[in-house]
Amino acid sequence: MNRNVLLEVKNLKKYFPIRGGGIVGKKITNHVRAVDDVSFQVYEGESFGVVGESGCGKSTTGRVILRLLDPTSGTVYFQGKNLAEVSEKEMRMLRKDIQIIFQDPFASLNPRMRVKHIIEEPLVNFNIVQGKENIRKKVEEIAEQVGLTKKQIERYPHEFSGGQRQRIGIARALASKPKLIIADEPVSALDVSIQSQVLNLLTRLQKEHGFTFIFISHDLSVVKHFCDRICVMYLGQIVEVANKNDLYKEPLHPYSQALLSAIPKPDPKLKKERIILTGDVPSPSNPPSGCPFHPRCAFAMDVCRKIRPRLKEQDDGRSIACHLYDSELSQNVI
Template sequence: MNQNQKLISVRNLKKYFPLKVSWLKIFKERPYVRAVDDLSFEIKYGETLGLVGESGSGKTTVGRTLVRLENPTGGQILFEDVDLAKLFGESLRTKRKDFQMIFQDPMASLNPYMRIGNAIEHPLKIHKMGNKAERKIRVYEILEKVGLPPEEFYNRFPRHLSGGQRQRVVIARAMVTNPKFVVADEVTAMLDVSIRSQILKLLIDMKNEFGLTYLFITHDLASAKYICDKIAVIYLGKIIEIAKTYDIFKEPLHPYTKILIASVPVPDPKMKKKKFIPSGEIPSPINIPLGCRFHPRCPYAMEICAKVEPELKEINGRTVACHLYD
């Protein structure tokens, strides 16, 4: 497949969560948490797109909505030109083997009473892939790929494994159906620093061997720099900058991106970075500010920023939403 072709095309994606209200307020407009608010981006075949931002920015909701663990409120999710937002029931189940998700907490995403081999085999059963003997062979193969000798781990329970080993099991379970697209949601967040690089290398090796396409969700820019081809920066449910990883780190354009880059620890204490300290707290996704949603905290805010929301525009081959570049 031509790597210049789009595998995923997200257009004006929205995911709103309604809040519970008292029956006394039932005739008033119901408030919503606008977790994902009119978001658009593309991922090409074989590409790893990093989705970075602070906690609460909507990163995980984007990932869960793409793989239809959440139903979108609006917009399109074009996967090989098929709109996943319009699939339900059997048609969605049939398509689901082509896209998988690796969750942040491996212990929470594994059944504590299911042996490792059975947990990895489970997606094959759901999608009716092979007979019992063929499925076991496939499970053995994928365990070897993720660095867990099957003779030792096939019959173990999750509680018998370390955090890094459990994450390898979750990766194996996501890969066992030979998906084309994988959402990796904070896959190293709950691991020791010594294990993180091993898991990242494993994801890269799996991508190269199987021709995978990733959406890599993280708040850790150091991990994103290591694994991602491009990075999309999200703030309050909206993408504000997209660029190649090298360009993002060399010259971030959006003020919020500059803050994120400046927060990355520097190994040499003699190296000083220019600090951009945002003022105030992150606004609530229930009451998103008018205009640019970052303007209340932005050191470069202008009068127009409080009135008009900037659109994503191309600047020298990059994409940014900021009035500084109008």
């Protein structure tokens, strides 16, 4: 794998204000800490998975990277360029190289535009192809790559099933041949048989064109199939980053262990010990002190309740945010 860093995220935070009475203009009383000090790197040509429970900040992280949301603090570097410092005009052109596949394709597709016009929009906006005939041929070529026919692209989004609409969204994202694609739950709305087709399609296109993916999902089986490295998020923070083989073979963080134990096995004869977490996920507007996972962790120590663990790289290359793996506490390693 190419180890050139394409994207680097440093100490990224995104807080949403809570206003008194829920009315705009009222005094801000608190903040929802959707993304709370997240740092990671994505290498050229890899698929970087982001997993975690609903509400852990996965999708918000993706939207802040693309600057669909402005960060509260922190920096995002794309090919060495700080995206927070570029102008709106320059950011608009950079979106040729950074695209997103949305979780809900119907909400992101213009219902008044035919599919062919949806796919051709990035080709025209970024001046990738010139001439009506060349644009038409390119649109048909892209549509064919994602399994759509020439007749189908003459239709409107509401005339398609959910799976077909997701293919339209994928086609639009691929049209500009981006260097980075943020895939936000791209197959969660699809049937299992269609999921495999789309994942195989994305894998093939990645090999052919060298796309880099940030693949956001709650489906751990899908992430294992598609991604090279995986980061696990909990309550807006990263708790573990590891190669997929290392993570699925031996997860280190207690939350990663519980999360992976929930993956169902296709053979009912296979017995697997399920780790059941007690309590509820804390509110991101009032996170616990110290480690955010300590109220639900069976291995929590006094230090976990007082000091927030930092993401540290281990000897095997993976990174983990857990006091159990601090060198001073190595005797307590699980």
